[in-house]
Amino acid sequence: GAVVSQHPSWVICKSGTSVKIECRSLDFQATTMFWYRQFPKQSLMLMATSNEGSKATYEQGVEKDKFLINHASLTLSTLTVTSAHPEDSSFYICSAETGDTQYFGPGTRLTVL
Amino acid sequence: GENVEQHPSTLSVQEGDSAVIKCTYSDSASNYFPWYKQELGKRPQLIIDIRSNVGEKKDQRIAVTLNKTAKHFSLHITETQPEDSAVYFCAAINGAGSYQLTFGKGTKLSVIP
Numbered sequence: 323g324a325v326v327s328q329h330p331s332w333v334i335c336k337s338g339t340s341v342k343i344e345c346r347s348l349d350f351q352a353t354t355m356f357w358y359r360q361f362p363k364q365s366l367m368l369m370a371t372s373n374e375g376s377k378a379t380y381e382q383g384v385e386k387d388k389f390l391i392n393h394a395s396l397t398l399s400t401l402t403v404t405s406a407h408p409e410d411s412s413f414y415i416c417s418a419e420t421g422d423t424q425y426f427g428p429g430t431r432l433t434v435l
Numbered sequence: 436g437e438n439v440e441q442h443p444s445t446l447s448v449q450e451g452d453s454a455v456i457k458c459t460y461s462d463s464a465s466n467y468f469p470w471y472k473q474e475l476g477k478r479p480q481l482i483i484d485i486r487s488n489v490g491e492k493k494d495q496r497i498a499v500t501l502n503k504t505a506k507h508f509s510l511h512i513t514e515t516q517p518e519d520s521a522v523y524f525c526a527a528i529n530g531a532g533s534y535q536l537t538f539g540k541g542t543k544l545s546v547i548p
Contacts, residue, residue: 415479427478
């Protein structure tokens with residue numbers, strides 16, 4: 323089946339620093355990737371839709387200048403959390419689309435001190 | 436936009452019994468309904484899906500039914516086992532758009548040995 327990797331799997335950073343998370347589709351090309359955020363015991367909330375070669379589409383309430391998304395190739399999308407604060411601590415999961423099926427990465431647990 | 440409601444939020448069953456999780460959706464244009472199983476700290480895993488041209492789909496102990504008229508779909512797990520314990524999410528996609536998944540809030544299933 324389709325495999326999506328995410329790196330790093332967990333990261334701890336100081337408040338005010340930036341963190342980059344990579345999402346890769348390993349055995350297929352994904353024109354569209356999605357970034358989700360999941361708080362403990364809650365559902366996945368879509369943050370943005372990332373299309374290769376174009377600007378990401380952000381959901382309402384998600385700051386595009388804070389959560390920078392780059393989808394430079396058909397197999398890689400990156401999410402950069404800029405000037406991270408403790409409230410940004412969460413589980414960030416990407417997914418890559420093939421057909422109309424989405425395959426999820428293993429997630430990145432971000433803790434901002 | 437699409438809105439997906441999921442019930443119950445928690446469900447406890449005895450091993451061997453059946454479990455049923457129900458979801459409703461609001462957008463009549465939605466045409467693809469996947470179900471995901473998520474274990475603690477791990478990625479959501481697609482377990483079964485159904486498209487709008489089908490009323491029922493079964494895969495071993497797991498089945499999904501769809502009622503397009505009523506705009507609801509359900510997950511049925513028979514002969515539950517302890518390893519079925521996880522959080523289950525239903526989702527809906529409006530295939531006429533960008534294939535964005537809208538998730539339900541999740542159901543925490545506990546199978547008691």
